[in-house]
Amino acid sequence: MKKSRIKPMLMCCLLAGAAPFAAADGIQLNLSANAQREVPNDEISATLYVQQSNSQAAVLADKLNKITASSLAQGKTYKEVQLSSGSYNTWPSYDKNGKINGWQGRSEIQLKSRNFSQAAELIAKLQQTMLLQGVQFGVSDQARRETEQGMIPEAIASLKSQAEIAAKALGKSVVNIQQLDIGQQNHGFRPPVMMMKAAMAGTEANVAQPDLQPGQSQLQLQVSGKVELK
Numbered sequence: 001m002k003k004s005r006i007k008p009m010l011m012c013c014l015l016a017g018a019a020p021f022a023a024a025d026g027i028q029l030n031l032s033a034n035a036q037r038e039v040p041n042d043e044i045s046a047t048l049y050v051q052q053s054n055s056q057a058a059v060l061a062d063k064l065n066k067i068t069a070s071s072l073a074q075g076k077t078y079k080e081v082q083l084s085s086g087s088y089n090t091w092p093s094y095d096k097n098g099k100i101n102g103w104q105g106r107s108e109i110q111l112k113s114r115n116f117s118q119a120a121e122l123i124a125k126l127q128q129t130m131l132l133q134g135v136q137f138g139v140s141d142q143a144r145r146e147t148e149q150g151m152i153p154e155a156i157a158s159l160k161s162q163a164e165i166a167a168k169a170l171g172k173s174v175v176n177i178q179q180l181d182i183g184q185q186n187h188g189f190r191p192p193v194m195m196m197k198a199a200m201a202g203t204e205a206n207v208a209q210p211d212l213q214p215g216q217s218q219l220q221l222q223v224s225g226k227v228e229l230k
Contacts, residue, residue, distance in 0.1 A: 032224035033158035035151040041137035041214040046111040048130040080115035127207040137214040151221040172229035180225040
């Protein structure tokens with residue numbers, strides 16, 4: 001696994017249009033600092049669907065329901081893959097005179113997993129009867145929390161460093177952090193969604209497993225606070 005690269009980005013900012021204001025016993029500043037890391041994507045999500053048409057709404061619904069139920073049943077054998085029902089829609093088709101002459105319907109299922117091998121195998125099986133709308137990679141909640149916890153000391157140290165630089169420039173020697181807010185910014189890079197569509201899906205078709213390349217995402221943590229210089 002590629003090691004995470006740490007890219008601290010520091011931002012020292014005062015309130016818009018305002019200079020540091022002097023309190024009775026010192027000078028107060030509003031500062032902020034960021035820490036960034038690129039981490040491997042460890043989670044995959046995908047959407048698969050079946051879309052059909054029929055002259056009778058009930059027949060169409062029966063077909064969609066059976067295919068969806070069969071696909072969800074196949075997923076139960078993959079213990080590390082989560083399958084769930086997605087959107088389900090039916091709508092009428094019209095002839096040139098504006099009269100209903102049939103029905104169309106679409107049923108989706110959502111796939112989510114941290115096991116790329118099992119996910120790729122199941123996606124290939126489901127593509128025998130369903131179409132793949134797209135695949136997306138991201139950082140799991142667990143990995144995100146662990147990364148953010150590691151960035152907190154780094155971001156705070158960066159803010160303190162900025163405060164010490166400001167204190168020296170203003171002829172002060174004591175730095176007191178009076179208030180500290182810790183938040184996150186999820187503006188990291190996400191790899192493009194991998195789109196894979198087939199013209200037709202058939203029950204006898206043999207579908208090769210997709211080649212999954214999860215890539216990395218950039219996570220960012222921001223801290224801001226009120227600092228007093230004496």
